[in-house]
Amino acid sequence: MKLVVVSAGLSVPSSTRLLADRLAAATGRAASGPVEVRVVELRELAVAIAHNFTSGFPGRALTAALDAVTGADGLIVVTPVFTASYSGLFKSFFDVLDKDAVDGKPVLIAATGGTARHSLVLDHALRPLFSYLRAAVVPTGVYAASEDWGAEGLEARIERAAAELAALMGAGVGAGAAVTGARPVGGRSPERSPAALSDAAFEVVPFEQRLAALRQG
Template sequence: MKLAAVTAGLTQPSATRLLTDRLVEATVREADERVEVQVVELRDLATDIAHNFVTGFAGKALRAAQETVASADGLIAVTPIFTASYSGLFKSFFDVLDPETLSGKPTLIAATGGTPRHSLALEHALRPMFAYLHAIVAPTSVYAAAEDWGNDEGLAGRIGRAGAELAALMRHRAPAKEERLVPFAEQLAALSRET
């Protein structure tokens, strides 16, 4: 199985990346088979994402990240919460992803923030976005406020439950199809033959 983890932390190190890594570990631990993991750090793709918006074309690194998510059997998506919602960088990545990419894909959503007051952002912002993209979102989402890192027992329990749910969803999903991306020049050539 292939597991993609998209993390939108802006600093290094970041609590968002730490939560991502712990969710990956929990999911891999609960899987009944070998899991190949690829982590997509959105902070490294910020410029490529902006260029994609203004040109309509994904650069090489962004295209590779998009293909990582598309070919995965499951997805972990983690964002910091800013102003009671996901970060702009996080949303922008999913805006430049093909709308069908997440259709039927088991997905675990998670977020980090400075205060527990923003924990409902997972339910009012992230869950609706992933439902719109037709992802199969795991029932347990994980929010880690700054104070949760000191209370590791409670956070560890939520991480373990969410990882187990994602692993179960991945086991019961049909394997991802390997699709060949048709280069733009080849698509144009096919169009000119039709006319």
């Protein structure tokens, strides 16, 4: 499985990159099979991202990063908090990404900041962004304030979020996995291939039949 980590940290060393690495390592431990990890450091792509906005051409390094995200089986995205939201560099990268690149793809969201008061950035900024992009965002997001490093609780959140991401990746959740008007039977997850979507793993219930059942109830 291919796991791509997008880190928007600016400093070296970076607490954002540290959190990204710990999440990637935990996902590898939780996965049922081997995980190939690639890290995309947005700090190194800042100029290329800006040029892409003005010229429309991403350049070789940015193209490789965009292709890696598009071809990943799962993503870990980590940003520092700037002005109570994700950084401009972080948002700019996903602005130049193709709008369908993370459609249905499992994504673990995470952020770092100087104070715990910014922890709501996960649900007020990051989760809406990736919901708009139609990603499959894992339930547990991870926020690390300065005082969280070395304190009790952070490692448990990392392990829980990583386990959720590994489970979605292992189940084959990804682009094209969602099926409109169909539901899994027996707890089975949707498959990617069109052939698999037509098998007995799904029960398609017409709207009229559902409405009639509600009226009878």
